[in-house]
Structures are given as structure tokens and as C-alpha cells.
Amino acid sequence: METFQFLWIICLLSGELICGGVAQLVHCNAAEREALLDLKMGLNDSWNRLSSWHGTNCCQWSGIACHNTTGAVLAVDLPNSSGRQPLGGEIRPSLAKLKSLKHLDLSGNNFTGKIPHFLSSLENLQYLNLSYAGFSGAIPPNLGNLSSLQFLDVSYWGLTVDNLEWVSGLLSLKYLAMNSVHLSKLGGEWIEPLNKLPLLSELHLEYCGLSGFSYSLPSLNFTSLKVLNLQGSLFKAKLPTWLANISSLVSVDIGNSMLTGRIPLGFGELPNLQSLKLNYNLKLSASCFQLFARSWKKIQILDLSINGLHGRLPTLLGNMTSLIHFDLHFNYIEGGIPSSIGKLSNLQYIDLYLNNLTGSLPDSIGQLRNLVELRLNSNLLQGSIPSSIGNLQRLTTLTLASNKLNGTLPDSIGLLSELSSLDVSLNKLTGVISEAHFRRLGKLEKIDLSENSFILNVSSNWVPPFQVIFLQMGSCHLGPSFPSWLRSQKQVQVLDFSGAGISGSIPKWFWDMTSILAFLNVSFNSLEGHIPNPFNVTSYANVDLSSNQFKGPIPLPNVFLLDLSNNQFSGSIPENIGQVMSMLSFLSLSGNELTGAIPVSIGEISLDVLDLSKNNLAGSIPSSIGNCSSLTVLDLQKNNLSGGIPNSIGQITGLQTLHLSNNQLSGKIPSSLQNLSKLETLDFGNNMLTGNLPRWIGEDFPRLRILSLRSNKFSGELPLALSNLSSLQILDLAENQLNGSIPANLSNLKAMTQQQNVNHYLLYGTLSEHHNYQENIYVTINGLELRYTRTLSLLTSIDMSGNNLSGELPEAITKLVGLEVLNLSRNHISGQIPKSISELRQLLSLDLSGNRLSGPIPQSISSLTFLGNLNVSNNNLSGIIPSTNQMSTFNASSFAGNPGLCGDPLTVKCSNDSNNGGDNYPDGGGKADQADNGNGFIDKWFYMSIGVGFAAGLLLPYLVFAMKRSWGGVYFAFVDGTAYRLSSEKMKAATRRRNRGAR
Incomplete structure (x- = not known):
């Protein structure tokens, strides 16, 4: 109840008050006037709110009301509710002299100390509001002496209560608010004293730290x-059943209170319930929701969002005819939206965001003519958007993003004259969007049509009726020329025209309207020409001009994010970049034609991500880069950088990704890098680095996933400490001068001992939903260098080829059952191929060529049904080549250079007494006629294994590899690209879930 309302109700109805500012017939009592003046003396009144407090008649003072015959002061009304400077100081005991006082409001001020104990002597007090008045400490229990009190509000986070028994003395109390007061010490004992207040009508205990319920009450009062x-309580418990027996309840809000269990069935029978908010409880179930729908005829507000609810929307949803606000967002509601929803003629707000709703939008939704907001985004809805949606003439927000809707966008949307936000992004919508879709949308401020297949077809002189702030049309066809209608938009702050089929130059007039832009994305078009340097945008803007054909020197706008990658920018990076771009956090200039050195001033920018890869940069890496203490990503790969790796990089302790590969760097790995304990990717491949592999690589990088040191001049033995890298998935030490044996303890590489089934997109330096640095690595498979990005986290690989490794192939390596690529070729490894090689069931590529291996090829290798590439050539292997399953698809080059091998696909036939032949047959007979002349195609085990291969879904890669072995690597790269296309929608939906609190 508002203070103003309460006071003037008393003025009008009681007939006792003469209120300040009204002509007075009586004068106030002199003693009470002196008490008020003494009260004023104790207050800090910097805004002279009490300037009227002078003269002899205090009944005319601001905030004072008196009895209309006796002149006794009945009300002191000094709230600070209009943003004025609050009163401060202390409340002097002279206030207690106002014995007739019925109304005291000191709320919203900034007093010091505790709530005065002497307030308990105001025995006639009916209204006391001390909320957010600055008082702190314990609430005095003697307030329980105010037996006439009807309204009490002591809300404030600085107040505490150890015991609520004193409240039971307030027998006249109708309204009690103690929001934010610390009640955590009460446990479940807070309810019994309140249950003794028979007249209590409103109880507000928001964010008080309540931590329990009493589940049995002697009587319910x-x-x-x-x-x-x-x-905002901390119940961590189920709702008590007695709560559903309070038949007088009209409004219940127990949201964000960690409730568990089921909603009591009695809630469905509360005859007067109009508002129920049980949102954000995570473990609260409403399995009886279908029953509730039958009874809740009066309910107007229903909020059960973020509760982990399962089930379907009730078919009798249309029975809740009084419903105004309906919110079930972020649950697991499945099934369709019942057509009975059209009966909810009073409904104004629907939020079913982030559920598992399926089916199509019912046409009856067009009957909700009072609807103001409709949020159905991030579900699994299919079908078309009904044209009846144009009937919703009061609709301001329409959000259908991240579903599977298809068909066209109905032009009846153009009739929604109140619409301010339209979001149908991330669907499968197609067709032409014309001027008719916007004809009455004069209030539109947000348009998001991105990630569909729309074609915008408007006239060249079209002037939209709206002035939008958010304009997102990524993946819609807007071209070929830059949209001229954009020139009329004067308020755009977010603009996304990415992948829109636009070519040619950006017109000059566009750069004149960018000064208020906070987000600009025109990536993946065919735009060309020079970019103004600098161009005018807000200092916190995200600017993405990547994947176009822009030329000339790089522009230097002072922005937060700048992505100019994959263009044709040339020249050097300006020396003053550190001074000009002081706000920059994300900078990608990758894939251009930049030359010159990396400027020293780069160290003056608080960057999170720096990507200068795939250019022609030369010179040394400046030591000043170590001053970029916020860096999580440093990518300088594929340039012409020389000199040593700066020691200063070891100062960037938050670094997660470090790519320096494909340069001309020399010297040793500096020991300072062992400080980078958060490192996940270390890529120094294809340089001229020397020395032994430091032991600390295996000791100080507990999160390392990728270690690539290939094609350098490293020497010495493999450190035993490499086995400590429990997160390692890619180990590439190929093309060095390493010697010694392969440590058996590599079997401790835990991430390789299990199949990687979940695609954890390795995104670093996340700045927004659309801008991340995508982790990448080049992996050589079957002679092809493949770049992995989206499927990188699914890959497990070891490549030690082209070294001087010796000794036997340790059987322990076959414990890495998640391994997909193993290349130990061109070393001096001896001994036999372990029979347990069959344990590597996820193996896609195995290259053991160019070693000194002897003995047979184990028959068990035939069980590796995923194997697409095999090379054991140029060893000393002997015996019959296994020929079952996919082994029959490898050509002769896979086995060449082994004089002792025989059988298909080699031309050497096997005799009956071939060495070690018995190892190649399941029955141990070792006779060629038992294998049908070595072909093995009539063996019953062959047919069984083919069946298993089909069941595993391997037919396509099996046939591809059978036709041409070199196609295997191309297939892997195709999978990586396809994964991006198939997963982009889900990835963005997941990002929206992390930001679920935002609308």
C-alpha cells in the first residue's frame, strides 16, 4: 500500500486529520511543536525539505497532519520516494512525545544507527514505514508492543532478526514487509509467530534468507x-501442504527459492488465487498441471519458469479464461501447443522460450486479440507461421527464433501496427519478403531475420515506415547491391548483413551514419574497395568486416572488437596501433597480405585475442607483447617471423592458445613459458627450433589439449613427463631428430584412453554470440595436411613420424583406446606389431611404414572397422596379409617393401608352409586352402564382420576408401566442414541458453 494512499484515506475517512497545506482552524500543541523542532535539529536536511517547519502552527508544516479539533499531531510523513536528497542524521527521542501519532513514514532516507527503541512507546501508531531508511542492526523486539499497528514495513538489508516471537503481539497487523532483512537464523521457526496474526492480509519476506518450513501447524490462522x-528464499525443500489450505490467497510468489518436489494438489483448488509465481526453482515439479488447468478459472498470472518441469501443456489450457500472464520458459515442456489456447481472450503475455515444444503453431493463436508479447523461441516447432497472426493488433513482441519453422513469412505481419520487436531468426523459412511485410510496422525497433533463406525484394526508392535500432538480416539475400533503403535509418545501433550476397563497394553515405553503431557485421559478402581510415563508430563497438575483398591499408577505428580477416588488406600494421586502438579487446587481421613487422605498440593494448596469422609479417616477435597480460589467444602462425621466442610471453599467465607455427623461429623454447599453466594449445610446428624437449612441458600444463612441435630440429629423448598430460588429445612431434625409445607410460594420456563423443567447441576470447576465436590445428593424415576446427575436440592423434626413434613398439600404447590417428613411420622401431593393436577400435589411420618391424601382421587388425588408412610398407614383416573386412580394400602400396609378406593385394602368393602363417587364421591351421587361396572371401567371419560394419554406420567411408585410399583425408576434412553446417544452429541456441536471463 502506498504511503500517499494510506495517509489520504485516513484524511478522507476518519474525519480526524487536518493535513499539512490545508487551511487550519486549530493550532498544534506547543509541546508537540517543540518536539518536532527538536526532531528537525537532529536531521541532516541538505535540500531544505523541512523549510516550512517554522512558525507557531505545526499543523501547516509539510509532512505533518493534525487532529481536526484537538490539534494533536497524528502523522509525520517524511518518505524519500521521488529521488530527492534523503534526510540523514538521527531520530531524536523527542519524537516519542507525539503520543497521538498514528502514522510515521521515514522510508527511503539515510539515517544512522539502530531503529530507536522509543518508537514502541507510540501506542496509538497504526502505520510504521521504516523501509530502506538506513537503519542497521537488530530490529528491536519491543515493537511488538504496538498492538494498534496495522502496517509495518522494515525492509532493508542492513537489519537482522534473531527471533520473531515479538511479532505475535501485533494483533491488529494487516500488512508486514521485511524484505531483505536477515532471517536466516530462524530456520523453519518463522511461520509460527506469524500464524498468530489473524488479520494479516499481506506478508512480504523477499530475499530474507529463509531456509525452512514448519510442515505441521497446530491450527491454521x-x-x-x-x-x-x-x-528469493533458500528453502531447498518442498512446499508444505498447509500452504494450499489458505483459501483466502490471491497472490503467491515463492520464486527463486530452491524449492523441490511437487506443487501440492491443493493449489489447484484455491478458490481466489489470481497470481502464482513459483519460477526459478530448478527442481519443482508440476506433474499435476493438467488437473490445475481444470480448476484455475480465476488465475491471471502463472509463472512456473525455470523449474525443470516436464510434461505437456494441458489440453484444457483454454479453461483458464482469466489468464493474463503465462510464463513457463526454460523448462522441458514437450508436445504441441493446444488449439484451446485461442480461448484465452484475456491473455496478454506468453513466454514458452527454451522448451521442447513440437508441432506447428495453431491457427487459433490469432484469436488472442489482447496479446502483447509472444515468446516461443528456442523450441522445436515446425510448420509455417499462420497468417492469422496478423489479427494480433496489440502485439508488441513476436519472438519465434531458433525453431524449425518453414514456409514463408506471412505478409499479414505487416498489419501489426504496435509491433516493436520481430525475431524469426534461426529457422528454415524461405521465400520473398516484400514491402507488404512492413507496411504498418511504424513502431518496429528490432528486426532479426537472420539464418533463414529469405530474399528481400523491395523497390530501389523504398523508404521503410520504421526507424529500427536492431537490424539483423544475416544469411538473407539482400544483394547484389548495397541496400539503399538503409540510408533512411537514423537510429541503427546493431547491423548484421553477413552472408547477404552483397557485392561492390559500400557507399560513402553509409560511413556517415555509423557514429552510433555498437555492432557491425557485413562478413561473408563480396564487398570490395577501401575502408575509410578511421571510420566513426562507438568506442565499445564490435566490427566484423571479415571474408570480403576489401583492399588497401587496414583501418584503425577505436573499437572493442575488430575482425578484418580473410580480405586483401596490404601494407604494414601502423606503428601507432597501440595508441589509436586503446579500447581494443579482440583483433583479427588473419588471412590478408600484410607485410612489415609487428609494431612494438601492440603491447599497449589490453587484448584478449590477437590473431595476425596467415600474412607476410617479418622480423622478430616484439618482447612488448608480454605486456598484453589479458591475452587468452595469441596466433601468429603462417608468417615469416624470425628470431627467438620472446621470454616475455611467459608473463601472459592467462594464455590458453599459442600458435607460432609455420614461421622461421629459431633457438630453444624459453623456460619462462612454464608459467603458462592455463595453456590448452601449444603449436610451434614448422620452425627451426632446437634443443631437447623440456621436461616441464609435461609437468606445468595440466590443461594442454594440443601439442604440436613438428618439423623443427628438436633432439634427445622423449621426456617421461609427457605422460602427465592427462588432457592431451593431439601429440605431433613429427619431422624432428628425436631418439631413444617410445615411453611405455604414454598409456597414461587419459584423454586418449576414451572415445571423444562430445564436440566441445574450442572457442576462446568469447565476446558475443557471433564473435569467437575458433581454435584450429593442421593435422597430416595420409600425406594430406588437413585443418581441423569444428570437429577438433573429437580428434585424438599421435604423430612421431620422421624421427630417429628406436626400440620396440610398446604394447602399452594400445591402451589408448580412443586414439584415431597413429603415425610412427620413418623411424627405427623394431620388434613385432602387438596383437593387442585390435584394442584401438577408434583408429582411422595407422602408419607404421619405414621402420624395422618384423613378424606377422596380427590377424586381429581386421577388427579395426573404422580403419580408413593403413601403411606398414618398408619393414621386415612376414606371413600372410589378413584379408577379411576392410583389409581387403587396401592396395599393394600399403604392404610393399616387406619381402616376407604374401597374399592379396601383393602379387606374391602364399605357399602352404609360409612362415607364421598359422597366426593369420582363426583356426590356427595355417593352410592356404583353408583361406580359399589366401583370399578369405568365403570365410563366414567375413560376412559377420561386414554386418557389424554396416550396423556401425561405416558403409559410406568404407566404399570411399575402397575406391581410392588417398580420399580418406579428404573425407575427414569434409566431415569437419559438414559438422559446422549441421551444428551452427544448435551452437547459437546453446549460447542463447547461457544468456537466458536477457530478453
Whole structure:
């Protein structure tokens, strides 16, 4: 109840008050006037709010009301509710001299100390509001002496209560608010004293730290309770059943209170319930929702969002005819939207965002003519958007993003004259969007049509009726020329025209309207020409001009994010970049034609991501780069950088990704890098680095996933400490001068001992939903260098080829059952191929060529049904080549250079007494006629294994590899690209879930 309302109700109805500012017939009592003046003396009144407090008649003072015959002061009304400077200081005991006082409001001020104990002597007090008045400490229990009190509000986070027994003395109390007061010490004992207040109508205990319920009450006295607000409690318990027996309840809010269990069935029978908010409880179930729909005829507000609810929307949803606000967002509601929803003629707000709803949008949704907001985004809805949606003439927000809707966008949307936000992004919508779709949308401020297949077809002189702030049309066809209608838009702050089929130059007039832009994305078009340097945008803007054909020197706008990658920018990076771009956090200039050195001033920018890869940069890496203490990503790969790796990089302790590969760097790996304990990718491949592999690589990088040191001049033995890298998935030490044996303890590489089934997109330096640095690595498979990005986290690989490794192939390596690529070729490894090689069931590529291996090829290798590439050539292997399953598809080059091998696909036939032949047959007979002349195609085990291969879904790669072995690597790269296309929608939906609190 508002203070103003309360005071003037008393003025009008009681007939006792003469209120300040009204002509007075009586004068106030002199003693009470002196008490008020003494009260004023104790207050800090910097805005002279009490300037009227002078003269002899205090009944005319601001905030004072008196009895209309006796002149006794009945009300002191000094709230600070209009943003004025609050009163401060202390409340002097002279206030207690106002014995007739019925109304005291000091709320919203900034007093010091505790709530005065002497307030308990104001025995006639009916209204006391001390909320957010600055008082701190314990609430004095003697307030329980105010037996006439009807309204009490002591809400404030600085107040505490150890015991609520004193409240039971307030027998006249109708309204109690103690929001944010610390009640955590009460446990479940807070309810019994309140249950003794028979007249209590409203109870507000929001964010008080309540931590329990009493589940049994001797008697239930809440016969008048209408409003119950316990939002933000810490119950971690189920709702008590007695709560559903308070038949007088009109409004219940126990949201964000960690409730568990089921909603009591009695809630469905509360005859007066109009508002129920049980949102954000995570473990609260409403399995009886279908029953509730039958009974809740009066309910107007229903909020059960973020509760982990399962089930379907009730078919009788249309029975809740009083419903105004309906919110079930972020649950697991499945099934369709019932057509009975059209009966909810009073409904104004629907939020079913982030559920598992399926089916199509019912045409009856067009009957909700009072609807103001409709949010159905991030579900699994299919079918078309019904044209009846044009009937919703009061609609301001329409959000259908991240579903599977298809068909066209109905032009009836153009009739929604109140619409301010339209979001149908991330669907499968197609067709032409014309001027008719916007004809009455004069209030539109947000348009998001991105990630569909729309074609915008408007006239060249079209002037939209709206002035939008958010304009997102990524993946819609807007070209070929830059949209001229954009020139009329004067308020655009977010603009996304990415992948829109636009070519040619950006017109000059566009750069004149960018000064208020906070987000600009025109990536993946065919735009060309020079970019103004600098161009005018806000200092916190995200600017993405990547994947176009822009030329000339790089522009230097002072922005937060700048992505100019994959263009044709040339020249050097300006020396003053550190001074000009002081706000920059994300910079990608990758894939251009930049030359010259990396400027020293780069160290003056607080960057999170720096990507200068795939250019022609030369010179040394400046030591100043170590001053970029916020860096998580440093990518300088594929340039012409020389000199040593700066020691200063070891100062960037938050670094997660470090790419320096494909340069001309020399010297040793500096020991300072062992400080980079958060490193996940270390890529120094294809340089001229020397020395032994430091032991600390295996000791100080607990999160390392990728280690690539290939094609350098490293020497010495493999450190045993490499086995400590429990997160390692890619180990590439190929093309060095390493010697010694392969440590058996590599079997401790835990991430390789299990199949990687979940695609964890390795995104670093996340700045927004659309801008991340995508982790990448080049992996050589079957002679092809493949770049992995989206499927990188699914890959497990070891490549030690082209070294001087010796000794036997340790059997322990076959414990790495998640391994997909193993290349130990061109070393001096001896001994036999372990029979346990069959344990590597995920193996896609195995290259053991160019070693000194002897003995047979184990028959068990035939069980590796995923194997697409095999090379054991140029060893000393002997015996019959296994020929079952996919082994029959490898050509002769896979086995050449082994004089002792025989059988298909070699031309050497096997005799009956071939060495070690018995190892190649399941029955141990070792006779060629048992294998049908070595072909093995009539063996019953062959047919069984083919069946298993089909069941595993391997037919396509099996046939591809059978036709041409070199196609295997191309297939892997195709999978990586396809994964991006198939997963982009889900990835963006997942990002929206992380930001679910935002609308």
C-alpha cells in the first residue's frame, strides 16, 4: 500500500486529520511543536525539505497532519520516494512525545544507527514505514508492543532478526514487509509467530534468507492472508501442504527459492488465487498441471519458469479464461501447443522460450486479440507461421527464433501496427519478403531475420515506415547491391548483413551514419574497395568486416572488437596501433597480405585475442607483447617471423592458445613459458627450433589439449613427463631428430584412453554470440595436411613420424583406446606389431611404414572397422596379409617393401608352409586352402564382420576408401566442414541458453 494512499484515506475517512497545506482552524500543541523542532535539529536536511517547519502552527508544516479539533499531531510523513536528497542524521527521542501519532513514514532516507527503541512507546501508531531508511542492526523486539499497528514495513538489508516471537503481539497487523532483512537464523521457526496474526492480509519476506518450513501447524490462522511473497528464499525443500489450505490467497510468489518436489494438489483448488509465481526453482515439479488447468478459472498470472518441469501443456489450457500472464520458459515442456489456447481472450503475455515444444503453431493463436508479447523461441516447432497472426493488433513482441519453422513469412505481419520487436531468426523459412511485410510496422525497433533463406525484394526508392535500432538480416539475400533503403535509418545501433550476397563497394553515405553503431557485421559478402581510415563508430563497438575483398591499408577505428580477416588488406600494421586502438579487446587481421613487422605498440593494448596469422609479417616477435597480460589467444602462425621466442610471453599467465607455427623461429623454447599453466594449445610446428624437449612441458600444463612441435630440429629423448598430460588429445612431434625409445607410460594420456563423443567447441576470447576465436590445428593424415576446427575436440592423434626413434613398439600404447590417428613411420622401431593393436577400435589411420618391424601382421587388425588408412610398407614383416573386412580394400602400396609378406593385394602368393602363417587364421591351421587361396572371401567371419560394419554406420567411408585410399583425408576434412553446417544452429541456441536471463 502506498504511503500517499494510506495517509489520504485516513484524511478522507476518519474525519480526524487536518493535513499539512490545508487551511487550519486549530493550532498544534506547543509541546508537540517543540518536539518536532527538536526532531528537525537532529536531521541532516541538505535540500531544505523541512523549510516550512517554522512558525507557531505545526499543523501547516509539510509532512505533518493534525487532529481536526484537538490539534494533536497524528502523522509525520517524511518518505524519500521521488529521488530527492534523503534526510540523514538521527531520530531524536523527542519524537516519542507525539503520543497521538498514528502514522510515521521515514522510508527511503539515510539515517544512522539502530531503529530507536522509543518508537514502541507510540501506542496509538497504526502505520510504521521504516523501509530502506538506513537503519542497521537488530530490529528491536519491543515493537511488538504496538498492538494498534496495522502496517509495518522494515525492509532493508542492513537489519537482522534473531527471533520473531515479538511479532505475535501485533494483533491488529494487516500488512508486514521485511524484505531483505536477515532471517536466516530462524530456520523453519518463522511461520509460527506469524500464524498468530489473524488479520494479516499481506506478508512480504523477499530475499530474507529463509531456509525452512514448519510442515505441521497446530491450527491454521491465516484466514485473511491474500498476498504471500517469499521470493528469493533458500528453502531447498518442498512446499508444505498447509500452504494450499489458505483459501483466502490471491497472490503467491515463492520464486527463486530452491524449492523441490511437487506443487501440492491443493493449489489447484484455491478458490481466489489470481497470481502464482513459483519460477526459478530448478527442481519443482508440476506433474499435476493438467488437473490445475481444470480448476484455475480465476488465475491471471502463472509463472512456473525455470523449474525443470516436464510434461505437456494441458489440453484444457483454454479453461483458464482469466489468464493474463503465462510464463513457463526454460523448462522441458514437450508436445504441441493446444488449439484451446485461442480461448484465452484475456491473455496478454506468453513466454514458452527454451522448451521442447513440437508441432506447428495453431491457427487459433490469432484469436488472442489482447496479446502483447509472444515468446516461443528456442523450441522445436515446425510448420509455417499462420497468417492469422496478423489479427494480433496489440502485439508488441513476436519472438519465434531458433525453431524449425518453414514456409514463408506471412505478409499479414505487416498489419501489426504496435509491433516493436520481430525475431524469426534461426529457422528454415524461405521465400520473398516484400514491402507488404512492413507496411504498418511504424513502431518496429528490432528486426532479426537472420539464418533463414529469405530474399528481400523491395523497390530501389523504398523508404521503410520504421526507424529500427536492431537490424539483423544475416544469411538473407539482400544483394547484389548495397541496400539503399538503409540510408533512411537514423537510429541503427546493431547491423548484421553477413552472408547477404552483397557485392561492390559500400557507399560513402553509409560511413556517415555509423557514429552510433555498437555492432557491425557485413562478413561473408563480396564487398570490395577501401575502408575509410578511421571510420566513426562507438568506442565499445564490435566490427566484423571479415571474408570480403576489401583492399588497401587496414583501418584503425577505436573499437572493442575488430575482425578484418580473410580480405586483401596490404601494407604494414601502423606503428601507432597501440595508441589509436586503446579500447581494443579482440583483433583479427588473419588471412590478408600484410607485410612489415609487428609494431612494438601492440603491447599497449589490453587484448584478449590477437590473431595476425596467415600474412607476410617479418622480423622478430616484439618482447612488448608480454605486456598484453589479458591475452587468452595469441596466433601468429603462417608468417615469416624470425628470431627467438620472446621470454616475455611467459608473463601472459592467462594464455590458453599459442600458435607460432609455420614461421622461421629459431633457438630453444624459453623456460619462462612454464608459467603458462592455463595453456590448452601449444603449436610451434614448422620452425627451426632446437634443443631437447623440456621436461616441464609435461609437468606445468595440466590443461594442454594440443601439442604440436613438428618439423623443427628438436633432439634427445622423449621426456617421461609427457605422460602427465592427462588432457592431451593431439601429440605431433613429427619431422624432428628425436631418439631413444617410445615411453611405455604414454598409456597414461587419459584423454586418449576414451572415445571423444562430445564436440566441445574450442572457442576462446568469447565476446558475443557471433564473435569467437575458433581454435584450429593442421593435422597430416595420409600425406594430406588437413585443418581441423569444428570437429577438433573429437580428434585424438599421435604423430612421431620422421624421427630417429628406436626400440620396440610398446604394447602399452594400445591402451589408448580412443586414439584415431597413429603415425610412427620413418623411424627405427623394431620388434613385432602387438596383437593387442585390435584394442584401438577408434583408429582411422595407422602408419607404421619405414621402420624395422618384423613378424606377422596380427590377424586381429581386421577388427579395426573404422580403419580408413593403413601403411606398414618398408619393414621386415612376414606371413600372410589378413584379408577379411576392410583389409581387403587396401592396395599393394600399403604392404610393399616387406619381402616376407604374401597374399592379396601383393602379387606374391602364399605357399602352404609360409612362415607364421598359422597366426593369420582363426583356426590356427595355417593352410592356404583353408583361406580359399589366401583370399578369405568365403570365410563366414567375413560376412559377420561386414554386418557389424554396416550396423556401425561405416558403409559410406568404407566404399570411399575402397575406391581410392588417398580420399580418406579428404573425407575427414569434409566431415569437419559438414559438422559446422549441421551444428551452427544448435551452437547459437546453446549460447542463447547461457544468456537466458536477457530478453
